[in-house]
Amino acid sequence: MKLATFNCNSIRSRMDMILAWLRANEPDILCLQETKVQDHEFPAQPLLDDGWQVAFKGMKSYNGVAIVSKRVPDEIHFGLDDGGPADEPRLAWARFGNVHVVNTYVPQGREIDHEMYQYKLQWFARLEKFFAKHFTTDDLLVWTGDLNVAAEPMDVHNPKERENHVCFHIDARRAFAKTRAWGFVDVFRKFHPEPGQYTFFDYRTVFSANRGLGWRIDYILATPPLAAKAADSWIDIEPRLQPKASDHTFLAADFQT
Numbered sequence: 202m203k204l205a206t207f208n209c210n211s212i213r214s215r216m217d218m219i220l221a222w223l224r225a226n227e228p229d230i231l232c233l234q235e236t237k238v239q240d241h242e243f244p245a246q247p248l249l250d251d252g253w254q255v256a257f258k259g260m261k262s263y264n265g266v267a268i269v270s271k272r273v274p275d276e277i278h279f280g281l282d283d284g285g286p287a288d289e290p291r292l293a294w295a296r297f298g299n300v301h302v303v304n305t306y307v308p309q310g311r312e313i314d315h316e317m318y319q320y321k322l323q324w325f326a327r328l329e330k331f332f333a334k335h336f337t338t339d340d341l342l343v344w345t346g347d348l349n350v351a352a353e354p355m356d357v358h359n360p361k362e363r364e365n366h367v368c369f370h371i372d373a374r375r376a377f378a379k380t381r382a383w384g385f386v387d388v389f390r391k392f393h394p395e396p397g398q399y400t401f402f403d404y405r406t407v408f409s410a411n412r413g414l415g416w417r418i419d420y421i422l423a424t425p426p427l428a429a430k431a432a433d434s435w436i437d438i439e440p441r442l443q444p445k446a447s448d449h450t451f452l453a454a455d456f457q458t
Contacts, residue, residue: 204229204454205230208447212236213238218445219248226453232267234266254273254274256274265290267293270295279293299340301341311367318370322373322376349368355397384424386423386424388422388428389435392431399413420452432456436450
């Protein structure tokens, strides 16, 4: 099973890039975030014409998640189900046989003193309860997507300057670590323990991708039984270097399932 994740930052703007990447790499599953489109306007037809299946939940201008796959999922669900805001355009959960895939776009948080930052921290706590409710660590489960946290100093090129950034602040890192500790292995780090590996390059920094000035905030995390089946994981930087690129790029992993 080849699985990939990509924050496309508007699927309508990035459809040609997505189709080209799918054709070149032929993943079994591609999880997308920030599709930024209402469901009735989602551009599904080009994917269907190329033989892909797609399930999605979105909204106007913001958020939005989708799961593109070679075959129809056996189950598909959207959103959290704990009685709080469901946030359906931020979470998609699909089952393919005995493999479960949870695709999330975690709230960014805006600023440390903004109410959305507290919402972000709560969202991680809610997600931990979601995993505990629906799964066990013996399940073949992937948690993937744009998680909007650089977990360690090595996951951002200038950590000393980012201590109060909502994607690196200590509280966000602790919240992420606690959710991850439920039972997830960082699949990319299993194969790449070295620093300087990034999935996000800010538009506001000139030639950030070319200069390696980035963040690793996109992840493929797996429960131990599935992580043990991982054969490789990699970041494909080339799409970020193309004209009209997303500010993120593709992260992928191979599993021998």
